[in-house]
Amino acid sequence: MAASGCSAPGLWVRGSGQCLGSLFTVFSKPLCSAAAAAAASRPLDAQRLAEKLRAQKKQQKTKEPAPTNPVQRRVRELVRFTEQLQRVHPNVLAKALSRGIVHQDKDLVVINKPYGLPVHGGPGVQLCISDILPILAKILHGHKAKPLHLCHRLDKETTGVMVLAWEKEVAHQVQELFRTRQVTKKYWAITVRVPVPEAGVVDIPIVEKEAQGQQHHHKMTLSPSYRMDDGKMVRVRSSRNAHLAVTQYQVLSSSLSAALLELQPVTGIKHQLRVHLSFGLDCPILGDHKYSDWNRLAPQKLSAGILKKLGLQQSKARHLPLHLHACQLTLPALQPQKEELTLLCKPPRYFLNSLRRLGLKMPSRDHSVDEEAAQPGAQ
Secondary structure, three states: OEOOOOOOOOEEEOOOOOOOHHHEEEOOOOOOOHHHHHHHHOOOOHHHHHHHHHHHHHHHHHHOOOOOOHHHHHHHHHHHHHHHHOOOOHHHHHHHHHHOEEEEOOOEEEEEEOOOOOOOOOOOOOOOHHHHHHHHHHHHHOOOOOOOEEOOOOOOOOEEEEEEEOOHHHHHHHHHHHHOOOOEEEEEEEEEOOOOOOEEEEEOOEEEEEOOOOOOOEEEEEOOOEEEEOOEEEEOOOOOOOEOOEEEEEEEEEOOOEEEEEEEEOOOOOOHHHHHHHHHOOOOEOOOOOOOOOOOOOOOOOOHHHHHHHOOOHHHHHHOOOOEEEEEEEEOOOOOOOOOEEEEOOOOHHHHHHHHHOOOOOOHHHHHHHHHHHOOOOO
């Protein structure tokens, strides 16, 4: 197609038939006129340039083949969902959390925290749970409602039971219960490999250190009180920065390469469950890309058997979410003549889907959850 306004084939425009300066190919013949040359030399204005870039980006997305494997599709959806959480309007996020309320009374509101949503703000965090507490309170109690208050926190990658309070005094009361270890916490985790023995207690202090080769990036690690020396157990002088950390665990279901564990942290040290499972029991949590290696920060390496069951390639394993879920909290009675409060929360669908693919089952007391995981459409 010849360019508009030219009688000789001196200018060829790709795709549009217009004299757009940066989209033409000049042939050996001269241009038909000085006017055409001037038109060709004019730069694109901002609007046309933006339209061009949007069209190119859209074209790149359409060229990317959609995965046929349901697990790969789910992983892609989860990655996009996590990215969208940081771009969604706070009102939309608050409404989503209000639809997933686990418990509500005159003192407390208990939500099911989604994956990838931080509790507090920080570097690179555009939206977090603390930001939307005033909006969530207005959704539940009207426009004159005072903001809700956080009672504890969960890691960004952890899902499950999260307690909020209407009054600051109640929030302080619940925080004190957590601090004094009066709250019973239970987690479910899918681990790579099966711990030996299948039930026990990990009692190893934890300390924070700088990751090897990663300046200004810290991670938690073990600081054991004993070491082996010529076959003998020798006590080691503990680090002054080490924290006492105790975790009870029990295998609920297992296969040759993976297990479903119930975890009960006695203490509440940062990343305690992840560190104890990975470095203490040599059974890292599925999708834990921070603590699957002792020193490096790298995507989790999975065995060929697990990759095959999950329908993933190793290069895509970095998109696997952390399979750690706060499934139950038991709070002592907040007021006299009241009973303790047990709060239960089902795992997210990606957790249930991984259970099914890895051949793991929930215990009989969670039969309703097991049935949901077994449904053909569960993801």
